[in-house]
Amino acid sequence: EAGVVQSPRYKIIEKKQPVAFWCNPISGHNTLYWYRQNLGQGPELLIRYENEEAVDDSQLPKDRFSAERLKGVDSTLKIQPAELGDSAVYLCASSPSAARTDTQYFGPGTRLTVL
C-alpha cells in the first residue's frame, strides 16, 4: 500500500514569493491534515479536512495561507507571499476517518527555506 505522498521534498524561495505544496493521501482516507513543524518542535496543526470540508482551520494564517482539497482526495497548501518565519517542514497526514481510534499516517514532508 502506498503511503502519503508529498511534493516537492525541498523548496527554497526568496521572501515575498509564492509557494505551493501538494499532498496525495492514502487511498480511501477521508481525513487529511496539514501540519507545520519548526526546527526542534513538534508538529502544529494548520488545517484538517473531512472529505472536501475544512473542519478545523483555526491555526491557519489566513492572510497568507490557503488550502484546498478538491474532490476530497489530493490537497494543496499555498503561501503567498512567503515570509522568513515560514521556513519549516510542512507535513501532510491522513487517516481513514476522524474517529478517535484512527491513527494518522504521515508523509515525508516538504522542507521550506525562505531566504
Added chain:
Amino acid sequence: KQEVTQIPAALSVPEGENLVLNCSFTDSAIYNLQWFRQDPGKGLTSLLLIQSSQREQTSGRLNASLDKSSGRSTLYIAASQPGDSATYLCAVRTTSGTYKYIFGTGTRLKVLA
C-alpha cells in the same frame, strides 16, 4: 489550553540499555495518546496508540503506559539498539473543540553501538 511536555529533550545511551521516555500533559480530558518516531528528514511513524480507557499498550520491545489522572505517559524501550536512534514524539488528542492532536517537542534519542 492543553500543553504537552517531553523530558528529557535529548538522551544518549549505550546499546542494550533499557530506557524510559517521559511525556506529560496538562489537561486530562483526552481521547487518546500516541507515540511517534521521527527519523531525520522524514515524516512521523506511529508506534503505539493508547485510548483514554487503557493503561498500556505493547509492541515488540516497546511498551507505553498512560496515567490520565496524573497527566503522564511513558514509553519504555527494552534492549535498545542503534536502529532505535530517532526523535520520539508524543501527542494527545483533545476532547474539546475539534479533537485535534497536540504534540510535544520530542526526545532525541541516540543509541551508541
